[in-house]
Amino acid sequence: MAGDCSFSPLRIARCDRSVPRILLTFFLSLLFACSSLIASAQLPGSEPKKFEPVIPDFAAPSADWWTEWTEASSEERQQWLEALTKAWQEWREKLPEDEALQKRATSIGQSLQGIEVTWKRNQEYQKVTLLPDIKFPEKPDVMDWAKADGAINRGRQRMTSFQLEARQLDQTLGQSLSQLRKQVILLREARDTEDREATALTLLRTQINHLNIIEQRDSLEEFLGTWQEKIDSAEDHLKRMLDSLLYSEEAAKALEKEIKTQSDAIEKIGATRTSIQGSPELRTDPVKGLQKDLTLMQLEVDLLEGHLKRRKAELLQSMNWVLMEGKDEEDRQLIVSRDLLETAGTIIESTSRELNLRQRQVSAWRGEEGEEGPDLSRWWGYFERIDSGLNNAQDLVKDILRYEVAQLQVYKERQGWWATVRERTSLMIDQAYKRWRQLADFQLFTIAQNPITLRDIAKIIFVMVCAWLISSFTRRFLNRLVRKKHASESSMYNLGRVLHYSIIAIAIIIVLSMLGLDTSKLALVAGALSVGIGFGMQAIFSNFISGLILLFEQPLRVGDLVELESGVFGRIRDINVRSTRITTRDNVDILVPNTEFVAGRVINHTLDDPVRRIHVPFGVAYGSDPDLVREAAMAAAERVTITHTDWKRKTEVWLMQFGDNSLNFKLVVWINSNMVSPLGDPYALYNLELLRELNEKGIEVPFPQRDLHVRSWDVPLPISRHSQK
The missing domain is CATH 3.30.70.100 (Alpha-Beta Plaits)
Known part of the structure; x- marks a missing residue:
């Protein structure tokens, strides 16, 4: 095995040490793929190439011997599996009597048999009768339609479970591919003969298991395709049945009885719940308290189921009522109230949260009590019943939604398009609103373990916009008072600033509470903020405090003519949080930090008396x-x-x-x-x-004058050199 360098990508990569193994393996695999395509190409008019199953070298299986399996037909796969099983049995007889190798060989034989088991299960799937209890009579009534609708809904739920299984197989297939790559690398890096043989058998078993997963996925996809076609056909029949419904007196009596039964059950459950809630016993024992809470939850779920079942019967009764000939149209009433469904959604959501809390409570008890504590498994019976009731309630809500659509369709056919336009518009608006709620409840991120959704973001934006509008309207009102001479400009400006900051601060606190933050812990935030102020925000904070001092103490007001110690001279235009705007005589706006007004010398020419x-x-x-x-x-x-x-x-x-x-x-x-x-x-x-x-007036404005007096001396002139000569 060590000196075997036959024409195989993995073996050549092991023999050639001068080229990186991974790169060489990639190019050689690409070369083999291209050669396979060229070899498989057929000239026009030539006979198709006979299928030849690929049998790997069991001692050192290549990484791609199985890749043509997905392109082979069912008969070719059967032929390939038979040839592979026969070759494996012959090669296995030559294995040494090693316990570890024989164990791996047995698992490979089981994997080959697993493919045959998958095929047999696929054949059993094909024998299954899809939607066995569905019937489409020639003269249907509302009860026949309800039974057919229920059968189709059960078939749709079964198909959903198979779709979930298909998604799980897709994930398993991806994991299997990763395992294949890992085993190929281990085989390439194996050094001694024993390790190489064991790794080769492990790779072979992984490859055969991967083929089995492919078979399971293909068979399940084929079954789902057939099931989907059957359900689509049944839904088409159901729509046609809805158009051909007939009035039935027996259905009317059965529905009337069902409504009365559910009404009696609702009254009985309500009385029981009221009796338990009104019991005066003190809940000092946590076990009894939990039992009472779970009993009330169970009764709440049963009561909700009773209301939903009665609504289903009422919808069918309304559909059967409109089918009666000779009945006045005014007596045929649509059932379009949405209160029950909204209440049901709220109850299901709140009960699910409470049930989750109770399950955590029981789990905490089990952890505290340990093995020596009481048997708490009996609580799970309550949990299962309540959870089953919630699932039934959700299914009933979906049934009612379908029944409402069917009711509108029947009324539209019997009473005309205009008779149901209002109800159909309401239904469309309600459906659009539900889709918007689903989108609005989409979780974006979490803050302090609180989920933040699009609805929360929209609420935050709404609060901030409202705060800004309120502040803007308030300042406009104060400016109007100034224009009408009812108040001074400076006082109204200061009041507007204070109100603006107060409104924004209240809006920020509301936003923090909406995000789920505990506003009582703002002291911690203030402490952290004080540390930040002490290190890097001293100037900003001091300017902010100085601005508040200027607004409340009012040593300076908008419109005052001031002169600063730094030489700035002009009128005050704005007093902001950080700085004050001054307009000089040159129409230059200067932003002066507020601390300069508080800590420095300021001359205010118009403070009290202009x-x-x-x-x-x-x-x-x-x-x-x-x-x-x-x-x-x-x-x-x-x-x-x-x-x-x-x-x-x-x-x-x-x-x-x-x-x-x-x-x-x-x-x-x-x-x-x-x-x-x-x-x-x-x-x-x-x-x-x-x-x-x-x-x-002829008064002279003088200018500086200076008199120049020239003084001369009797000094002899100097004698030049030329004259001396």
Whole structure:
């Protein structure tokens, strides 16, 4: 075996050590596949190639000897299996008397027999009569239709179980392929002879088991195809039966009896449940308490089944009623109420959750009590009965949905299209709503073990949008009060900001509770946030707190004219969480951090009184009349519109200094800061008017003058070298 290098991909890969084994194996397998296709190609008119079963080398089976099995027909597979079994039996006789090898050889023989067992089971499947209890009489009534519908539904449920088995076989097939690849690698890496023989037999058994899985899947797919065709045909017959239903007096009596039976059962179960719920016993014993809870759950499920069974009978009675000839159309009432189905869905969902909790409780008891504790297996009888009742209730809900559609169809045929348009529209809307609920309940991810669905995302978006709209409408209302002069701009601005932050904070808390987070643990979040603030968010947090101080303390308001220690001068436009916007005289918006207003020196020219005094310096030439200068300055001040004058605040002109070139005066004037244009400078306004008044009155505005005196000395001129020569 070690020196055998025959023409096989795996063996050549073992012999050639200079090329990577995996790459060489891949290319050689591709070469063999291409050669097989070329060899299998037939010229037009030539005879088809005779099928030859592939018999592997049992001592070292190749990885792809079985690949043509899926393309072979049933007769060819039978022939192949016979030849493979015969060759195996002959080769097995030559095996040494080794216990491990003989055990592997026996398992291979069992795997070959397993393929034959699969074929026999497929033959038994073919003998099975599909939908044996279904009948389609020539003159059907509603009871015949209900029996046929039930038979088809049972057949559909059986087909669903076979489809589940087919999906499981697909998964097993994928796992089997992975196992095949693993065994091929192990065979290639085997060193000694004993290990190689054992690994070869294991690979052969895996390959035969893989063929058995392929046979099981193919036979099941063929059976499912036949079953689906049969069910489709039966559903077509059922639709035609619905169009040819006839009124039956016997069916009417049977349905009336069924409705009465279910009504009596509902009344009896309801009385029993009320009696158990009203018992005054104290639930100190947990075992008795659990038994009472499970009994009530069982009664709740039985009560739900009774209501659903009665609804089925009522729907059939309605269908049979409309088929009666000579009956007034007004007496033929449709049953279209959706309350029962919605209630049933809620009860099934809540009972399933509660049943799951009770099962965990029993499992916890078993873990606590251990082997020495009481026998708790009796509780599983309760669980199985309740779970079976829930499954029956779900099936009854599906039956009622089908019966409602059939009822609409019968009424439409008997009373016309317009008679049921409202009910059919309601049914379509209800179906669309159920599909939307299924989509909305799709789980996207989990937060703190709470599933988050599309419905939760939609609710969160709705809450945030509503919060934003409420905040926007509130601020618009406050702005309207300002425009109508019912309130000041600054107070309404501060109130709007506070309300905006409060509304957003409440919306965030609501969103957190909707996500399933415990809002009582916000203290932990605040603690973690404080750590983050201490390390990296000091500036942001300090600006936020400063913004709140400015809003509540109101040392600054929107519209105030302020001057900061940094030299920024302008009007406040917005006070935000982190910064305040100031517009300068150059119409430049500057965002100033709020901490600068709280920790630094701020001059607010309009805090309490917008009237302030400014000093405008100017000079006139020596020899000017001071009274005339004072009169001109006073006239210039009056011509400026921002000048404020009353009995306490008067405009004054001061002679300040005898300068080098002029008499230095100062115009001291009171102005209203609110009347100053955001883009203007009050000093420029007064200087312009002063220049105009001084020129009109002939008062000279001096400018600096300097006298230059040239001084000369009697110094002899220097003698040049040329003159010396």
